[in-house]
Amino acid sequence: MEYLRLALKNLLRRKTRTLLTLVGIGVAIAVLYSLLEFQQGYEQGLNAEINQLGAHIMVVPKGCPYEAATIVLHGGKWPRYMEESYFDKIAATPGVSQAAPILMDAMINPATKDNKIFLGITEAYGTLRPKWTIQGTSFSTLEAREVILGTSIAEKLRLKPGDTFHLRQDAAGRAAGKDDADMKVVGVLERTGSQDDGFIFMPLHTLQSIFKLPGKIVVVLVQAEKIDGASMEQTTQALRELGGNMNIFPLSELLNNASQLMQVTKVFVLAIVLVAIAIGAVGVLNTILMAVFERTKEIGMMKAIGASPKDIFALIWTETILICTAGGLFGIGVAVAGSRGIEWFLRQAMASQFSQLPETTLIGISPGVILLCVGLSVGLGVLAGFYPAWRASAVKPIEAIRGAN
């Protein structure tokens, strides 16, 4: 017989009560686990996207910087344009190794709310994304009236290289209007895990003429020669001096801003979770305290037959830690088992708030988060068990036993 077994048997005496307490802790820990995982998944997704941009500086016409950032990262309708001639000045700026002009526009089907996002690009776009693989072709060989599709959109439209693509098409894939000249799908981009999976790429000039935006671009992605702090500062400054009412964003800063935004929400949601955990802790405290009161005589007897206050303290403490740890493990188990469902729910719930969430897995399974949650459950038991254990250790055996007669 050991402590642990005795503590376990004591807990099993009141199965329903123990189970309810355990579930209470479990729910709190499950919420915490999901939240931490989401936080981590979101940040990683954001990071991956910025890395995949392959660009270090972004030049956009003045407007709300966050709006601009979100649009570039997640797609959407562009509010302002810049002239293509301005791009030449950027490309010629010292410190700039590569610059890629991009025009972005979208079409939405009012009935299905499905949208198609088009990216007009030049061969420079390919050099910003050296790691990308495209089945069938490359950005540099893309010709007028040819498109490259992201994986997701290709799957959605059920198109493969060689197929014909119509700008507007009906459910059967036929041209919906007479001005929808045929375009040819020449390649499908291999899955990148970023928003690019949902984009339709075509040559800049093709997009300009289709959308009747001759000579217009919305953003220029710049690859700097050197990306250390001082060089970046210099290049950014040189770009600013070009004037033209442009916003120059070093992308590292952009990420910081985005994660700062996350930090604020994190603090808020964490506060809610902590309240949930506090309620769980009070529940455990109540359960164990009740058990201690019910077992006063028994505790008196244990002391009479040789248990010291320390022994009793340890026993009750073990019981509390046991129930909290079990509750935590249960909660983590539930969260892991239900992570797909929780992710789906979060995506649905957050779709309207965030223009688009990263396509990578948001709620994964990471040892760090599991360990943290287990640690917190144990810590909860350590805290919640202290008072009941102390009360139990202070039971006076003679009084407890006399109360029985």
Place this chain on the structure above:
Amino acid sequence: MTEPAFDVQLSLVAEAAGMGKIYRRGAEEIHALREISVAFAPGEFTCVLGPSGAGKTTLLNLLGVMDVPTSGALRVAGTTIADAGRVRLAEGGRDRLRRENIGFIFTEFFLLPTLTAVENVQLPLLWAEKDDHSYAVELLERVGLGHRLTHRPTEMSGGEMQRVAIARALINRPRLLLADEPTGNVDTKTRDGIFDLFRELNADGLTIVLATHDGELAARIDRVIHLREGRIVEGA
């Protein structure tokens, strides 16, 4: 029976000299014991007899160092607990002394309902940080429950539960067994069976102090101390 004898000490197992116990409840003082002078030699079987409220439980609690006297002196198992009304052994020391030297038996058996007979007997070992399953089994056999090892208290009669409690009291090989009204909850036939067991244990050398108000039972015990209103009126 030639069971191994329980430790027999040459010195007295317990000794009280002018010992008193006053319970205080607010301004009220209850003199539960007054001027108790009594000694218990190894191997003795003593009965503390008295009506309800005489102070029997109080005396056993003091002898078992569950409580401390308010006056006089007390020595248990060669250790001074109190002297001239002052406590000489701190609580931790008393816990240890009790664990190592005293076995307690109560009217209500106080077995843990979730544990089997043998687990209940082993319970005190948990605090003593040792484990001796075979000795627990041996003791259960000794009290006549060799066939009930894995039964839980709810599956046993009152007499059987008290036998388990006796085995539990013996697991730490105590020098002194204190039984407070051990047969208060069982019928006369079961009482006699348990009494016979005490007899056997005493015959093996165990020192026993049994408190009761059952005169019939007391009549069968060699040494009887009559307690009345906190005083020994006969038999010290």
